[in-house]
Amino acid sequence: MVGVAQSVEHLVVVQDVAGSNPVTHPSIRVTPMSSVELHYELTGPELGAPSDAPVLVLAGPLGSTLEIWDPQVEALADRFQLLRYDHRGHGGSPVPSGPYTVAELAGDVLALLDRLGIESASYCGLSLGGMVGIRLAAEAPDRLSSLVLCSTTARFDDVSPYLERAASVRWVGTASIAPTVVTNWFTPEWAAEHPAEVDRAVKMISDTSDEGYCACCSAIANWSGRKILGRILMPTLLIAGAYDAVTPVVPDAKTIEAGISGAKLKVLDAAHAVTIEQAEQVNRLLAIHLNSLRR
DSSP: OTTOOOEEEEEEOOOOOTTOOOEEETTEEEOTTTOOOOEEEEEESOTTSOTTOOEEEEEOOTTOOGGGGHHHHHHHTTTSEEEEEOOTTSTTSOOOSSOOOHHHHHHHHHHHHHHHTOOOEEEEEETHHHHHHHHHHHHOGGGEEEEEEESOOSOOSOOHHHHHHHHHHHHHOGGGTHHHHHTTTSOHHHHHHOHHHHHHHHHHHHTSOHHHHHHHHHHHHTOOOGGGGGGOOSOEEEEEETTOSSSOIIIIIHHHHHHSTTOEEEEESOOSOHHHHTHHHHHHHHHHHHHHTTO
């Protein structure tokens, strides 16, 4: 990466099956049989730099890979340790048979942190990644120092779009639905000015395995996190897109803001993929949020 000194690890997390002890957290039980070998990249200051750089876990939306966080790596990796990963069923991670649950996706993150010896980290999730973040923050608060939720929801009242999307993918594959899905990721004006980014997003979804995509659609359809929002006591930043039709500010972001004590909501001029469309503003907000934890 030009202009940023950094170290990068391209590794796969392996859960030791023989003789290992299950890792138990409140309401999230991670065992060698239930966790998967997540693919991840850990990017941060070059070796020899101060070792107290905060760790920020970055978790993406349905149909994405860790590359969706490239704008954040370019801006923040000289100051923070950025741990990006692919959800199970996505990118370089394994594709176990579905359906999946948000609890299982959260358990995968805990297994990853355990493998890397990371006791606590900040967490930023976009869409599906935000649902995982809510689950982690409520059920394993000792593992997260702060939370950032971008374009996400505590529950969809109407899950039929995800059931219908999964049915389409089973019939004709992820490539068939990718262009339509991406129309909700960006505002029309931004998309027209950034066709390469649009094509990249379409390819990302198209390359996602059919099984993994459908299994995560099931996780989203069965997700219900409203009742656990009150358990989240850590510093929480909410970032929403003013033109997001997937997880609108009202009711989704406002519901989460009301449910988490002290949560701060920032609304930016963007659609669903706010971390891409308004990358500069999101990066600034992330840096302010993380630096505030050091005081």
